Amino acid sequence: MPELRQNRFTKEWVIVATERAKRPEELAVKKETKEMPHYSPKCPFCPGNEAMAPPEVLRIPDDGAWKVRVVPNKFAALAREGELTRKIERSKRTMNGVGIHDVFVDTPDHALTTALLPDEQVTDILSSYLLRFKQVSADPRVAHVTIFKNHGVSAGTSLEHPHSQMIATPVISSHVRGRLHEALRHYDEFGECIFCTVLGEELEEGSRVVVEGKQFVAFEPFASSSPFATHIFPRRHMASFGDINQEEIQDLAAVLKSVLAKLYFGLENPDFNYTIRTAPAESAGVPYYHWYLSVIPRLTRVAGFELGSGMFINTVLPEAAAEFLRNVKAEKPAAVAG
Amino acid sequence: MPELRQNRFTKEWVIVATERAKRPEELAVKKETKEMPHYSPKCPFCPGNEAMAPPEVLRIPDDGAWKVRVVPNKFAALAREGELTRKIERSKRTMNGVGIHDVFVDTPDHALTTALLPDEQVTDILSSYLLRFKQVSADPRVAHVTIFKNHGVSAGTSLEHPHSQMIATPVISSHVRGRLHEALRHYDEFGECIFCTVLGEELEEGSRVVVEGKQFVAFEPFASSSPFATHIFPRRHMASFGDINQEEIQDLAAVLKSVLAKLYFGLENPDFNYTIRTAPAESAGVPYYHWYLSVIPRLTRVAGFELGSGMFINTVLPEAAAEFLRNVKAEKPAAVAG
Numbered sequence: 049m050p051e052l053r054q055n056r057f058t059k060e061w062v063i064v065a066t067e068r069a070k071r072p073e074e075l076a077v078k079k080e081t082k083e084m085p086h087y088s089p090k091c092p093f094c095p096g097n098e099a100m101a102p103p104e105v106l107r108i109p110d111d112g113a114w115k116v117r118v119v120p121n122k123f124a125a126l127a128r129e130g131e132l133t134r135k136i137e138r139s140k141r142t143m144n145g146v147g148i149h150d151v152f153v154d155t156p157d158h159a160l161t162t163a164l165l166p167d168e169q170v171t172d173i174l175s176s177y178l179l180r181f182k183q184v185s186a187d188p189r190v191a192h193v194t195i196f197k198n199h200g201v202s203a204g205t206s207l208e209h210p211h212s213q214m215i216a217t218p219v220i221s222s223h224v225r226g227r228l229h230e231a232l233r234h235y236d237e238f239g240e241c242i243f244c245t246v247l248g249e250e251l252e253e254g255s256r257v258v259v260e261g262k263q264f265v266a267f268e269p270f271a272s273s274s275p276f277a278t279h280i281f282p283r284r285h286m287a288s289f290g291d292i293n294q295e296e297i298q299d300l301a302a303v304l305k306s307v308l309a310k311l312y313f314g315l316e317n318p319d320f321n322y323t324i325r326t327a328p329a330e331s332a333g334v335p336y337y338h339w340y341l342s343v344i345p346r347l348t349r350v351a352g353f354e355l356g357s358g359m360f361i362n363t364v365l366p367e368a369a370a371e372f373l374r375n376v377k378a379e380k381p382a383a384v385a386g
Numbered sequence: 387m388p389e390l391r392q393n394r395f396t397k398e399w400v401i402v403a404t405e406r407a408k409r410p411e412e413l414a415v416k417k418e419t420k421e422m423p424h425y426s427p428k429c430p431f432c433p434g435n436e437a438m439a440p441p442e443v444l445r446i447p448d449d450g451a452w453k454v455r456v457v458p459n460k461f462a463a464l465a466r467e468g469e470l471t472r473k474i475e476r477s478k479r480t481m482n483g484v485g486i487h488d489v490f491v492d493t494p495d496h497a498l499t500t501a502l503l504p505d506e507q508v509t510d511i512l513s514s515y516l517l518r519f520k521q522v523s524a525d526p527r528v529a530h531v532t533i534f535k536n537h538g539v540s541a542g543t544s545l546e547h548p549h550s551q552m553i554a555t556p557v558i559s560s561h562v563r564g565r566l567h568e569a570l571r572h573y574d575e576f577g578e579c580i581f582c583t584v585l586g587e588e589l590e591e592g593s594r595v596v597v598e599g600k601q602f603v604a605f606e607p608f609a610s611s612s613p614f615a616t617h618i619f620p621r622r623h624m625a626s627f628g629d630i631n632q633e634e635i636q637d638l639a640a641v642l643k644s645v646l647a648k649l650y651f652g653l654e655n656p657d658f659n660y661t662i663r664t665a666p667a668e669s670a671g672v673p674y675y676h677w678y679l680s681v682i683p684r685l686t687r688v689a690g691f692e693l694g695s696g697m698f699i700n701t702v703l704p705e706a707a708a709e710f711l712r713n714v715k716a717e718k719p720a721a722v723a724g
Contacts, residue, residue: 049465050483052557059560063483065463125403125691125699127387138587139580140608145388145401196690204689215691219390222397223696226564242477249476270478323694344693351542352534353463353553355682356661358561361463 053271056246059230062271063361072364072372075275075347076316084159084208092122093153093209105150106180108172115169116176117153124149125215132189132218147217148184152176154197154210161199161210162305163312163378170301173212177324178297181290184216185329192220192328195289200319202346220328228327228337235336243338246270247281256370259306263299266307268370273360274348276315276369278307280341287327287337300341307343309378319346391609394584397568400609401699410702410710413613413685414653422497422546430460431491431547443488444517446510453507454514455491462487463553470527470556485555486522490514492535492548499537499548500643501650501716508639511550515662516635519628522554523667530558530666533627538657540684558666566665566675573674581676584608585619594708597644601637604645606708611698612686614653614707616645618679625665625675638679645681647716657684 051064092100095113106118120128126147135142154173155165162170177195184190197212198205205211234242250256250267258278259266266280280303282296292300304322311318326339354360389402430438433451444456458466464485473480492511493503500508515533522528535550536543543549572580588594588605596616597604604618618641620634630638642660649656664677692698 049468050463052481052483052555054479056477056479061481061555061557061559063463063555065483125388125401130387139394139584140587141392141394143390143399145390145403192695194691194695196694198689202687204687213691215695217390217399217401217695217697219399221399221695221697226696246477249478321690321693323690325694342694349540349542350688351536352659352661352682353532353551355659356534356663356680357530357532357553357555357559358564359555359559 055269055271055273056242057227057230060271060273061359062273063359064271064365065361065363066365072275072369073315075318075364076314077318077347078316086157086159088158088208091158091209093117093151093207093211094158095156101151106176106183108176114156115172116155118150118176118180119153121149121151121213126217143218146189147215148187148190149216150180150184150214152180152212152214154212158209161308161312161317162197163308163317165210165305167298167302167305170305171298174297174301174304177212177214178290178292180214181326184214185290187216189218190216190329192217192224193326194323196321196323198321200317200346202319203321220330224325224328227325228331228334231336231338232334241285241336241338243281243340244285247283247338255367258310258370258373259303261299261303263296264303266303268366268373270366272362272366272369274344274362275364276311276318276345276347276373278343278373280304280307280343281338282340285335285338287334287339288329288332289324289326289339290329290332304341304343306378307373310373310376311343311345313378314373314376315345315347320344321346393607393609393611394580395565395568398609398611399697400611401697402609402703403699403701404703410613410707411653413656413702415656415685417654424495424497426496426546429496429547431455431489431545431549432496433494439489444514444521446514452494453510454493456488456514456518457491459487459489459551464555481556484527485553486525486528487554488518488522488552490518490550490552492550496547499646499650499655500535501646501655503548503643505636505640505643508643509636512635512639512642515550515552516628516630518552519664522552523628525554527556528554528667530555530562531664532661534659534661536659538655538684540657541659558668562663562666565663566669566672569674569676570672579623579674579676581619581678582623585621593705596648596708596711597641599637599641601634602641604641606704606711608704610700610704610707612682612700613702614649614656614683614685614711616681616711618642618645618681619676620678623673624677625672626667626670627662627664627677628667628670642679642681644716645711648711648714649681649683651716652711652714653683653685658682659684 102120107114108116193216256268322343327337440458445452446454531554594606660681665675
């Protein structure tokens with residue numbers, strides 16, 4: 049019989065449809081293997097083509113060259129300049145679309161997805177996230193910052209060169225408000241951070257844990273809304289991503305890289321998103337919220353039931369997904385490594 | 387400059403990114419035109435193949451044959467039989483997956499999508515929705531009913547034969563609870579149904595209206611989260627779809643058909659979902675909620691920003707989408723009709 053499981057952070061119910069269940073490996077999407085060049089003359093993110101992108105706002109330097117570069121998004125969703133104004137007209141509420149939309153060029157190499165990068169390069173990517181996060185959070189127009197990566201067409205990008213993005217908005221979305229509100233309710237009732245509690249239970253039970261780092265733990269959420277969605281939690285209580293320290297960044301890099309490599313080798317380089325779910329600046333120090341990174345492989349499609357009800361149907365048992373990922377040897381076979 | 391608009395029912399902000407804006411017609415996805423047969427020998431939904439599907443639970447008869455047939459979903463997300471039990475274990479909340487998952491075979495014709503069906507056939511489809519809605523709502527295990535249609539691969543189906551679905555769940559999702567809660571807050575503050583108010587304003591302003599029927603109105607929501615998402619509201623205040631009357635069903639059929647035909651002819655048969663957003667049975671008579679039908683063409687992809695923040699970026703101005711749809715002549719050219 050299928051099972052309904054409740055997401056412990058949003059209170060949303062998820063249908064784990066074991067009757068429809070597939071073996072994890074059945075979800076891998078066979079793709080044409082496309083040999084990617086390490087440099088593409090038309091790519092605005094490749095070294096030497098820097099002038100094709102807007103002027104750089106940050107770089108992690110590398111002896112005259114760069115390891116990571118951050119530029120304003122050329123097709124920004126929000127305008128960088130301008131004052132914030134609000135308009136109220138009958139039932140309509142609008143604000144002008146002021147905010148910051150950056151692109152992180154994850155690596156100079158056009159062909160290397162995060163799963164194949166050295167841990168040190170992933171550390172540099174995360175360090176650049178942190179630097180930009182702190183910089184834009186200081187802008188009084190910014191209420192919330194979302195950092196994310198889209199990998200592959202199903203995940204919403206057609207740009208090949210590995211990159212991630214940051215959008216700083218002048219509002220806190222009701223989605224984020226809802227998560228904070230649920231966490232606060234739990235804190236008010238039990239005097240504890242629900243995220244800390246869940247992490248403790250996951251470590252004790254073990255069946256959904258994928259990777260254990262010194263400071264970070266990756267696990268499949270109990271009420272995962274889609275196959276192989278993976279949470280990476282800091283062990284230390286922190287509401288804001290801005291509070292991560294240098295040692296933790298290195299550990300997060302290793303754990304994230306390990307999760308992405310397991311997906312890459314186990315499920316044939318699936319399209320995926322990841323996103324950092326942090327408290328907004330105004331709640332940076334609260335005892336009830338806990339930031340984390342969420343990796344969402346795009347193996348299935350949202351259909352009318354999900355759009356209508358807000359509930360999701362997951363056809364892979366989170367415990368089976370975790371076991372599958374634990375067993376993936378996330379390395380190139382020796383013969384191919386180079 | 388882009389604009390932030392607030393969804394008046396969920397309070398979620400949407401970025402209307404006019405800088406990235408596309409002309410509506412640019413979103414049409416060119417597809418290989420595939421000549422579909424009117425009958426397929428392997429299709430479980432074609433007349434004559436009834437034995438390939440589970441035993442029928444409802445039919446709209448047609449002189450020995452049928453116009454619409456309803457069968458249990460062979461790959462049901464929930465189990466039809468069984469008692470509802472709830473389990474609470476530390477932070478984990480589960481229920482067994484009891485519920486009803488039906489498939490509506492929209493027409494005996496394998497090749498005719500809703501946009502091309504006669505209005506009378508659409509009336510029969512909606513009548514079958516209503517019959518099943520009332521039947522399953524009477525089941526004490528059922529808390530909420532979602533009726534929806536998936537058309538095309540991007541909308542989550544690979545089955546060609548036109549069909550729709552109903553999933554009756556033993557819980558009310560937190561998504562649905564949230565909509566009810568926001569509507570109740572508005573009612574408590576202003577003493578009015580926010581949906582009735584918005585409908586009145588849309589009719590006065592006119593710029594987002596697509597089709598006006600006698601009992602139903604189709605319009606592009608002010609804070610539409612994706613291009614060409616269209617709401618169809620009943621003019622009469624009703625919280626539950628179960629309260630629709632026969633005359634209204636006929637008008638809804640004509641308006642829905644008109645919207646789908648405009649999408650079909652204007653945007654080259656896009657993949658789409660539609661869903662009926664009704665109050666749950668326990669709130670069937672409330673003065674603050676108002677059911678409606680939502681049509682969601684699947685022209686863009688959800689990416690990391692949406693998954694992380696819950697906010698959407700819409701690259702088509704709702705007013706431009708409405709104007710475009712108003713101008714689509716939703717008929718086959720005379721030379722092709724037949």
